[in-house]
Amino acid sequence: MDFLQINNLNSIQECDLKIEQMNSFKNNYLKKIKSINELIKSIENHKYQLCEKKGHQWIMEYEDGIYGERFVVCKNCGLF
Numbered sequence: 001m002d003f004l005q006i007n008n009l010n011s012i013q014e015c016d017l018k019i020e021q022m023n024s025f026k027n028n029y030l031k032k033i034k035s036i037n038e039l040i041k042s043i044e045n046h047k048y049q050l051c052e053k054k055g056h057q058w059i060m061e062y063e064d065g066i067y068g069e070r071f072v073v074c075k076n077c078g079l080f
Contacts, residue, residue, distance in 0.1 A: 051077035 009015050056074040063069050073080040 047077050048079045
């Protein structure tokens, strides 16, 4: 919604209606994003399971910085 459309709202009721419409629009996109995130997580889990069947290849990695911690990560799939 651009500036001109906002200026076309001439009453509190019109503003309330537009706010309701925009919130509905936003919530629909948030539901789509949640669904996409769940699909990504499922694909990642499937990738980890496929890698597990072949055998993970664990390597030690270190975080950058003075107090960087060590952690183990699979070289093939990125599981840590």
